[in-house]
Amino acid sequence: MSNPRLKFRGQLKRRAAAFAALGDATRLGLVTTLAHGPPKSITELASHSRLTRQGLTRHLRTLELAGLLQSRRVGRESLFEFRPEPLHDLSEYLEEVSKEWDDALAKLKSFVER
Amino acid sequence: MSNPRLKFRGQLKRRAAAFAALGDATRLGLVTTLAHGPPKSITELASHSRLTRQGLTRHLRTLELAGLLQSRRVGRESLFEFRPEPLHDLSEYLEEVSKEWDDALAKLKSFVER
DNA sequence: CCAACATGCAACCTTTTTGTTGCAGATTGC
DNA sequence: GCAATCTGCAACAAAAAGGTTGCATGTTGG
Numbered sequence: 001m002s003n004p005r006l007k008f009r010g011q012l013k014r015r016a017a018a019f020a021a022l023g024d025a026t027r028l029g030l031v032t033t034l035a036h037g038p039p040k041s042i043t044e045l046a047s048h049s050r051l052t053r054q055g056l057t058r059h060l061r062t063l064e065l066a067g068l069l070q071s072r073r074v075g076r077e078s079l080f081e082f083r084p085e086p087l088h089d090l091s092e093y094l095e096e097v098s099k100e101w102d103d104a105l106a107k108l109k110s111f112v113e114r
Numbered sequence: 115m116s117n118p119r120l121k122f123r124g125q126l127k128r129r130a131a132a133f134a135a136l137g138d139a140t141r142l143g144l145v146t147t148l149a150h151g152p153p154k155s156i157t158e159l160a161s162h163s164r165l166t167r168q169g170l171t172r173h174l175r176t177l178e179l180a181g182l183l184q185s186r187r188v189g190r191e192s193l194f195e196f197r198p199e200p201l202h203d204l205s206e207y208l209e210e211v212s213k214e215w216d217d218a219l220a221k222l223k224s225f226v227e228r
Numbered sequence: 229c230c231a232a233c234a235t236g237c238a239a240c241c242t243t244t245t246t247g248t249t250g251c252a253g254a255t256t257g258c
Numbered sequence: 259g260c261a262a263t264c265t266g267c268a269a270c271a272a273a274a275a276g277g278t279t280g281c282a283t284g285t286t287g288g
Contacts, residue, residue, distance in 0.1 A: 012139050012142055012143060012146075013139050015136075015142060016136070016137055016138055016139040016141075016142045017137070018137075019133050019134075019136035019137035019142065020133075020134065020136075020137025020138065021137070022130070022133035022134075022137070023130055023131070023132075023133035023134025023135070023136070023137040024130055024134065024245095024246095025126050025127050025130040026246095027130075028126055028129060028130045028133065029126060031211065032126075032211060035211040035212070035214055035215045036211075036214050036215075036218075037218075041264075041265090042264075042265070043263080043264060043265085051246090051247070051248095052247070052248065052249085053264085053265085054247080054248075054249085054265095054266090054267095055246075055247050055248075057265080057266080058245090058246075058247080059246090062245095073265090075254095075255060075256070075264090076254060076255040076256065076263065076264045076265070077255090077263090077264055077265075078264085078265070078266095082215055084211075084212040084215045084216065087208045087211065087212050088208075088212060090208055091205050091208040091209050091212070094201045094202075094204055094205040094208070095205050097145065097146060097149040097150075097198075097201060098149070098198040098201050098202060098205070100149055100150050101149045101150075101196055101198045102198065104150075104151075138275095138276090140276095155234075155235090156234075156235070157233085157234060157235085165276090165277070165278095166277070166278065166279085167234085167235080168235095168236090168237095168277080168278070168279085169276075169277050169278070171235080171236080172275090172276075172277080173276090176275095187235090189234090189284095189285060189286070190233065190234045190235070190284065190285040190286065191233090191234055191235075191285090192234080192235070192236095
């Protein structure tokens with residue numbers, strides 16, 4: 001079970017799921033909002049949206065499933081809070097990938113100029 | 115037309131589209147592969163995939179539309195090359211959003227400890 | 229020229245995603 | 259207690275995404 005090949009593919013899937021969660025204007029807006037402010041209830045978030053409350057709830061659950069938000073029930077409302085951890089991994093991935101590319105370009109450049 | 119509100123929403127949509135393009139294990143794998151190596155043809159990429167050539171072509175076009183890849187025709191084959199620019203924007207966004215959150219937490223902490 | 233190769237285009241099917249409506253269950257505050 | 263409020267669950271319809279097959283068009287190399 002410690003097959004590195006499988007681990008790699010699991011990681012790929014998790015990252016893809018997180019990216020997919022961000023890959024929707026409504027959800028990206030929710031993340032941005034919640035990252036800049038305190039936890040908010042579903043109704044509160046829905047009041048600023050064109051979607052119905054249930055429509056928004058689905059997006060919130062999607063984000064929660066991807067680990068980007070966390071919800072907790074407080075009385076009769078459930079509050080959603082931003083979670084930064086997964087974003088750090090995504091950001092590192094993007095930086096690493098871009099860096100590899102830049103390095104490859106630099107090597108090519110120095111080779112051509114030789 | 116220079117309404118900052120509209121500009122903000124256009125940016126939101128572009129970013130969401132880029133995230134969505136990365137939000138699929140097949141496409142994320144393609145990006146990783148092409149970011150670490152030279153441009154490759156469709157057939158070459160398809161030879162390492164479980165998908166059919168046409169299936170892969172769709173994914174490649176999706177990535178190209180999002181600006182993450184660029185294709186050029188060379189003879190009878192079309193080569194796809196990685197483009198790092200959009201990823202830089204996404205990475206910056208993720209960092210900025212996480213940073214805001216960390217700052218907010220720090221403020222809250224210092225307030226509570228006061 | 230022509231067989232092999234690489235790609236493009238279109239139709240089609242299946243699965244997922246989005247979004248809505250309707251209704252039921254908890255919780256709050258007066 | 260009870261009306262107002264907040265949420266959850268289920269069913270459904272519409273739209274989008276993912277993938278395949280079949281066929282047509284360009285290109286290459288001998």
